[in-house]
Amino acid sequence: MSAGATIVVVGAGPAGMAAARVLAEEGLRPMVLDKAARPGGQVWREPVGEGEEPSLPGHDPSQARRARTAFLELARDGRLDWYPSTTVVDLTRDRLWALGASGAVDSTGFDRLILCPGAIERILPVPGWTLPGVYTSGGARTALESLRCFVGRRIAFVGTGPLLYLVAARHVAAGASVVAVADTARLHQALAALPGLAADRSGLALAARCLAALRRAVVPILRGVRAFAVEGRHRVEGLRLETRAGPRELDCDAVAFGFGLVPQLQLLDLLDAPFRFDPESESWLPELDRAGRTPLPGVYVAGDGGRIRGARAAELAGERAALALLEDLGRPVDGPRVARLDRELERQSRFARALGRAFPFPRALEEAIADDTVVCRCEGVTAAALRAASRAFDADEINRAKALTRCGMGRCQGRLCGPSAARILAGARGLDLASVGRLRAQPPVEPLPARARRVEEETAA
Amino acid sequence: MPFTIDGIAVTGLEGDTLLSAILAIRPDLGALAPDPRRRAGFCLIGACQDCWVRLADGGRVQACTTPLVAGLAVLLEDDGERW
Numbered sequence: 001m002s003a004g005a006t007i008v009v010v011g012a013g014p015a016g017m018a019a020a021r022v023l024a025e026e027g028l029r030p031m032v033l034d035k036a037a038r039p040g041g042q043v044w045r046e047p048v049g050e051g052e053e054p055s056l057p058g059h060d061p062s063q064a065r066r067a068r069t070a071f072l073e074l075a076r077d078g079r080l081d082w083y084p085s086t087t088v089v090d091l092t093r094d095r096l097w098a099l100g101a102s103g104a105v106d107s108t109g110f111d112r113l114i115l116c117p118g119a120i121e122r123i124l125p126v127p128g129w130t131l132p133g134v135y136t137s138g139g140a141r142t143a144l145e146s147l148r149c150f151v152g153r154r155i156a157f158v159g160t161g162p163l164l165y166l167v168a169a170r171h172v173a174a175g176a177s178v179v180a181v182a183d184t185a186r187l188h189q190a191l192a193a194l195p196g197l198a199a200d201r202s203g204l205a206l207a208a209r210c211l212a213a214l215r216r217a218v219v220p221i222l223r224g225v226r227a228f229a230v231e232g233r234h235r236v237e238g239l240r241l242e243t244r245a246g247p248r249e250l251d252c253d254a255v256a257f258g259f260g261l262v263p264q265l266q267l268l269d270l271l272d273a274p275f276r277f278d279p280e281s282e283s284w285l286p287e288l289d290r291a292g293r294t295p296l297p298g299v300y301v302a303g304d305g306g307r308i309r310g311a312r313a314a315e316l317a318g319e320r321a322a323l324a325l326l327e328d329l330g331r332p333v334d335g336p337r338v339a340r341l342d343r344e345l346e347r348q349s350r351f352a353r354a355l356g357r358a359f360p361f362p363r364a365l366e367e368a369i370a371d372d373t374v375v376c377r378c379e380g381v382t383a384a385a386l387r388a389a390s391r392a393f394d395a396d397e398i399n400r401a402k403a404l405t406r407c408g409m410g411r412c413q414g415r416l417c418g419p420s421a422a423r424i425l426a427g428a429r430g431l432d433l434a435s436v437g438r439l440r441a442q443p444p445v446e447p448l449p450a451r452a453r454r455v456e457e458e459t460a461a
Numbered sequence: 462m463p464f465t466i467d468g469i470a471v472t473g474l475e476g477d478t479l480l481s482a483i484l485a486i487r488p489d490l491g492a493l494a495p496d497p498r499r500r501a502g503f504c505l506i507g508a509c510q511d512c513w514v515r516l517a518d519g520g521r522v523q524a525c526t527t528p529l530v531a532g533l534a535v536l537l538e539d540d541g542e543r544w
Binding site: 035036037042048049120121130132133134135136138139140142143147149234235264377378379380410411412415416446447449451 | 475476477478481485488489490496498499500501502503504505506507508509510511513519520521523526528
């Protein structure tokens with residue numbers, strides 16, 4: 001433990017690694033807790049095995065490798081304390097509890113906290129979405145880039161957002177068979193967002209490369225998809241689409257889908273941090289100043305766990321949050337460095353907002369989720385159950401609907417179904433989306449094996 | 462890397478997660494009581510909690526974040542009646 005303030009960083013993705021580096025270089029020796037066995041988070045995850053990484057559009061493994069190597073060197077030199085395979089399960093303002101590599105739950109006090117929990121894919125419950133063979137597009141990406149395998153032999157990509165095209169293009173480059181990219185957004189929406197997208201020319205260039213790769217491979221790109229359903233009895237056997245040109249059936253054995261990313265808010269929620277409803281993304285976001293300070297003293301958020309801006313911005317945000325922490329400790333910080341980070345982050349924010357306009361979430365599809373569609377996959381709760389319970393009990397708030405139906409009460413705590421459940425409830429009750437609220441996090445925020453608790457008791461005894 | 466599924470000896474590759482090793486052999490992870498639905502993972506990043514599986518020693522692990530280690534004994538077709 002370092003002399004003076006104990007600083008904990010949760011998460012060792014681009015944001016967490018960058019924050020930890022700044023603090024370590026100041027001699028503050030942060031503790032870094034990360035669920036994974038190796039640093040990098042999801043987006044900069046270390047690939048398994050030997051050999052050259054395949055050349056994929058917009059994929060620069062050297063940047064990720066540099067960040068991971070720098071982090072590991074600081075850990076090796078004792079300038080930061082790295083706790084891999086350590087999952088934070090509960091949190092108060094000055095103490096956290098984590099399930100460690102040993103299988104025991106341990107706790108540590110802290111003075112300051114930087115949360116870098118990352119994001120999860122926004123999904124849309126459709127018929128068949130719980131079938132084996134349906135993955136998030138981020139999951140397909142993890143399989144490809146980290147595990148070096150494909151999630152299926154013939155993969156259909158459906159949803160909206162830049163990740164869909166990026167992951168599909170990378171699959172094509174790696175030799176996978178991509179049967180189509182089906183986008184619920186329309187081309188004119190992307191074109192209208194072009195002025196904002198110009199905030200990041202390299203991002204635009206990457207988009208062009210991805211589209212070119214898909215065209216070369218003659219992958220159909222279907223825009224303006226109005227509805228879709230995954231078909232199959234025990235696993236994915238096809239994808240049925242309602243396109244603007246009529247119905248279409250795709251022959252596939254895997255589906256990668258997603259509608260952009262949403263921050264993982266559970267840990268911050270345990271602290272009763274304030275959130276606000278962002279009407280543009282129609283999602284709940286933590287209240288943060290531009291440096292990543294929450295209104296809670298000594299608590300900071302960086303990366304996609306706070307604002308969805310991608311890996312490069314996450315790294316800058318991690319650095320910025322650590323500098324804010326140093327400033328708050330009364331240490332001198334480099335003014336021009338801070339100004340440069342703020343400018344670059346502002347530019348990335350503009351780009352991210354433009355992406356949101358180019359690939360808007362298909363609200364109409366979510367409002368029209370069929371009664372028999374499973375919304376909460378952990379508890380098997382259908383849209384009909386949510387609608388019926390909310391009407392029968394005049395439930396106008398999402399946590400009340402959860403108590404009535406178990407929707408969002410399962411293992412994932414509503415990480416996946418929460419946004420759609422709120423929309424269904426709002427629709428059933430004739431309320432606006434913000435007024436039904438959001439699912440509250442409950443400790444432990446990840447399932448805790450019963451044996452882990454026993455080990456803790458033994459340790460404490 | 463040798464491991465077992467429901468007592469049957471199988472092999473995976475070094476660097477596999479438990480999930481990728483299982484899915485290289487069979488299409489799904491079986492069901493997780495009390496839900497009869499068969500699963501095969503979903504987010505693959507440890508967030509969706511859809512890929513918890515039982516181990517022969519009574520433990521439970523998230524298959525997508527658990528590295529395959531030699532000798533791991535996983536139970537997939539056990540419907541949980543012996544809880």
